[in-house]
Amino acid sequence: MRKSYHAAHIYMILGVVSGLYYREFTKLNDFDGRTELALMHTHLLALGMLLFLIVLTLDKLFQLSGSRLFTAFFWVYNAGVVISVAMMLVHGTQTVLGRPVPVQVSLTAGLGHILLTAGLVLLFVLLGRRLKELAQSAG
Incomplete structure (x- = not known):
């Protein structure tokens, strides 16, 4: 559960910093057009912070962490967020600079x-297995 908490916390910080970067970088470069930098803030907060707060809650209810499937979800999903947001940063910065x-x-x-x-598929497979195990032990 601590992994999910730390991930949510890191994404919250990155989300706030990315919003600051977008605002200040576009202002510094007198840019008022459309750029991917505007999307980084919400992607980090929604796909990062909010998702891991939800996973934290699901983990508390269904004991998701500790399994190999959870570990696979955690690292695959995080890699996806980091790569996607990093490309938004590169794309948006290039756009603002006119390159x-x-x-x-x-x-x-x-x-x-x-x-x-792939990370979301792993999460749903894990959650489905846990729900099935709970149903079998209750019935």
Whole structure:
């Protein structure tokens, strides 16, 4: 459970810092257009902090952590968030600076989203198994 708490806490800090970076970096560069930097704040808070607070609650109820499946979910999902948000940072910074965004940024962001999806699948498989175990022990 501590892993989920620490992850949520780190994502909360990164979410707040990314919002500050977006506001100050665009202001410093007199930029008022659309940029991926605006999305980093909400992605870190929603996909990071909020998800891990929910996982923390589910873990308390269903004892999810401690299993190999939970460990796999934790690292695959976190890798997906970090890669996706890092590519938002690169893409958004390049946009604000008026530089072209290399195609590798979009390809890497796609990999991040694939890892996010795989992590969520692992979480649902684990949760489904725990619910099935609870139903069998109750009945």
